Amino acid sequence: MQQRQVGLPAWIFVPAALGVTLVLLPLVGMVSRVEWGSFFELVTSDSALTALSLSLRTSLVATVLCLLLGVPMALVLARTSFRGQGLVRSLVLLPLVLPPVVGGIALLYTFGRRGLLGDELDALGLQIAFSTTAVVLAQTFVSLPFLVVSLEGALRSAGARYEEVAASLGARPTTVFRRVTLPLVMPGLVSGAVLSFARALGEFGATITFAGSLEGTTRTLPLFIYNLRVVDPDAAVAMSLVLVAVAVLVIAFARPGRSTW
Amino acid sequence: MTLELTAQVTDRDVDVALDVAEGETVAVLGPNGAGKSTLLAVAAGLLRPDTGRVVLDGVELTGPRTWVAPHARRIALLAQDPLLFPHLSALENVAFGPRSRGTHRRTAREQARGWLEEVGVADLADRRPGQLSGGQAQRVAVARALAADPRLLLLDEPMAALDVAVRPALRQSLRRVLADRTVVLVTHDVLDALLLADRVVVVDGGRVVEAGPTTDVLTRPRSAFTARIAGLNMVRGTWRDGAVGAADGTEVKGLTTDPVPATGDSVVAVFRPSAVSVFREPPGGSPRNVITTTVTELEPYGDQVRVRAGDLAADITTLAAAELDLVPGLRVVFGIKATEVAIYRT
Numbered sequence: 001m002q003q004r005q006v007g008l009p010a011w012i013f014v015p016a017a018l019g020v021t022l023v024l025l026p027l028v029g030m031v032s033r034v035e036w037g038s039f040f041e042l043v044t045s046d047s048a049l050t051a052l053s054l055s056l057r058t059s060l061v062a063t064v065l066c067l068l069l070g071v072p073m074a075l076v077l078a079r080t081s082f083r084g085q086g087l088v089r090s091l092v093l094l095p096l097v098l099p100p101v102v103g104g105i106a107l108l109y110t111f112g113r114r115g116l117l118g119d120e121l122d123a124l125g126l127q128i129a130f131s132t133t134a135v136v137l138a139q140t141f142v143s144l145p146f147l148v149v150s151l152e153g154a155l156r157s158a159g160a161r162y163e164e165v166a167a168s169l170g171a172r173p174t175t176v177f178r179r180v181t182l183p184l185v186m187p188g189l190v191s192g193a194v195l196s197f198a199r200a201l202g203e204f205g206a207t208i209t210f211a212g213s214l215e216g217t218t219r220t221l222p223l224f225i226y227n228l229r230v231v232d233p234d235a236a237v238a239m240s241l242v243l244v245a246v247a248v249l250v251i252a253f254a255r256p257g258r259s260t261w
Numbered sequence: 262m263t264l265e266l267t268a269q270v271t272d273r274d275v276d277v278a279l280d281v282a283e284g285e286t287v288a289v290l291g292p293n294g295a296g297k298s299t300l301l302a303v304a305a306g307l308l309r310p311d312t313g314r315v316v317l318d319g320v321e322l323t324g325p326r327t328w329v330a331p332h333a334r335r336i337a338l339l340a341q342d343p344l345l346f347p348h349l350s351a352l353e354n355v356a357f358g359p360r361s362r363g364t365h366r367r368t369a370r371e372q373a374r375g376w377l378e379e380v381g382v383a384d385l386a387d388r389r390p391g392q393l394s395g396g397q398a399q400r401v402a403v404a405r406a407l408a409a410d411p412r413l414l415l416l417d418e419p420m421a422a423l424d425v426a427v428r429p430a431l432r433q434s435l436r437r438v439l440a441d442r443t444v445v446l447v448t449h450d451v452l453d454a455l456l457l458a459d460r461v462v463v464v465d466g467g468r469v470v471e472a473g474p475t476t477d478v479l480t481r482p483r484s485a486f487t488a489r490i491a492g493l494n495m496v497r498g499t500w501r502d503g504a505v506g507a508a509d510g511t512e513v514k515g516l517t518t519d520p521v522p523a524t525g526d527s528v529v530a531v532f533r534p535s536a537v538s539v540f541r542e543p544p545g546g547s548p549r550n551v552i553t554t555t556v557t558e559l560e561p562y563g564d565q566v567r568v569r570a571g572d573l574a575a576d577i578t579t580l581a582a583a584e585l586d587l588v589p590g591l592r593v594v595f596g597i598k599a600t601e602v603a604i605y606r607t
Contacts, residue, residue: 161342166357167332168334168336169406170358170409173332176332180346183346184347
């Protein structure tokens with residue numbers, strides 16, 4: 001079925017097409033630079049696989065952390081009201097607009113050796129900065145808002161009426177959460193989690209500031225590509241293409257409105 | 262189970278009291294925004310009133326120092342929309358209440374099947390809510406509310422969202438399953454009140470304006486809202502010189518019922534639209550009340566025409582309407598025989 005939008009001026013298609021070009025042309029440019037002959041060899045080198053596996057593992061852990069922390073955050077923001085809630089919501093979303101490198105510095109001066117919690121962590125024998133834990137923390141820091149935003153939206157549009165009915169049928173709050181709230185917002189939860197995963201996978205600024213770039217420990221795929229860019233441009237392009245493929249998959253999963261009741 | 266409820270909610274300008282006896286169905290009637298839903302929300306524990314109490318069977322659920330959570334009240338709520346959980350089958354929806362109270366899954370399903378049968382939709386057990394019609398979904402919702410074994414059932418306009426054609430059948434089913442239960446039924450529909458309720462409470466502007474046995478309230482309305490939903494005309498005024506004198510100068514004579522009003526009493530004159538004749542000129546002779554008014558609306562009413570003039574209505578034949586050449590805006594005279602008018606104190 002084709003539906004004409006009423007009153008859409010014809011010229012609007014020109015900047016729209018330019019915008020699409022701006023997004024897609026660089027990808028074409030990148031693909032045109034791929035050395036297909038050595039592609040497979042480049043993306044399966046030891047250091048490439050190490051970086052890829054580190055990226056996938058840390059991003060997965062970060063996504064799980066986002067779920068464990070973000071679901072309760074979204075629920076509290078969507079279903080309760082308290083003084084200063086607006087302020088809390090804005091501050092929680094800060095990492096969305098903050099340059100990641102600033103996030104990295106903030107994390108460093110909180111969890112780093114000379115940071116806010118440095119002495120306490122030292123006493124416990126924990127050293128977080130420049131470790132894989134730091135990578136996960138940095139990724140969680142930047143991707144948490146994605147989950148909170150998309151889940152809070154889903155919770156608000158689902159409304160509280162089903163939950164009220166469930167309570168009137170005798171379901172305790174935990175039962176309501178498990179059997180009604182969660183299933184109702186599952187599409188929003190899945191797309192939020194996928195977005196968080198994607199953001200974690202692409203994390204660069206906060207990671208390099210807070211965790212450094214140590215092969216096998218903190219050098220995730222984006223950091224690896226950045227390093228490679230000078231010494232081995234062909235490998236950098238090949239690995240970039242791998243990340244593009246992952247991103248396309250993620251979009252296919254998280255497309256808004258994909259799964260609705 | 263008896264319910265005693267008082268609630269003051271300042272934000273919504275609501276101040277109501279409601280008592281429901283064991284096994285009684287009380288219909289709460291009232292215009293939109295009158296405070297009916299507020300009353301239900303207070304009973305269900307979804308809203309805490311500024312002051313007030315909810316006492317069910319002698320146990321305080323809401324009070325100055327008590328608060329029982331909604332899930333622990335055993336008060337089930339059935340809304341205008343069925344609100345079936347979209348991710349569960351009809352059967353699992355009905356089994357939700359028993360499961361939540363800890364009933365074993367298999368027992369809960371058996372009970373759910375029984376309730377679906379009770380409301381006549383046993384064959385739809387495996388359907389998802391999205392595959393049910395409005396009427397079917399509301400039946401499943403009724404079964405779900407009953408399966409939770411509530412001590413009090415709150416129905417919030419359960420038929421308002423349904424197609425007019427499916428309402429009578431559901432009303433019959435409700436009449437059967439609600440028979441011995443303690444129920445508060447919020448409705449707009451006078452038929453719901455007549456067929457389902459033992460008693461009627463009319464709420465307007467956040468206050469209870471009338472209460473009593475259904476037929477009494479509907480045949481002898483004391484508020485304009487009740488008169489309108491009962492399909493009756495009402496002229497309100499004070500008793501002087503053997504007639505109801507309205508504020509706009511209209512005088513209506515009729516048959517008074519005990520207690521006989523005294524001069525200055527506030528009284529109402531009530532008459533059926535079918536008792537009203539419509540004229541273009543004031544008629545002479547017969548002992549009629551005449552009210553000069555302006556036609557505001559004409560609508561088909563069965564095989565007749567309902568002529569509306571402000572708050573009053575007259576039912577006349579289509580032929581008469583054509584002969585009078587009625588159009589909105591026309592000045593006409595409504596004539597009502599005094600013997601057709603009931604007058605009583607309010």
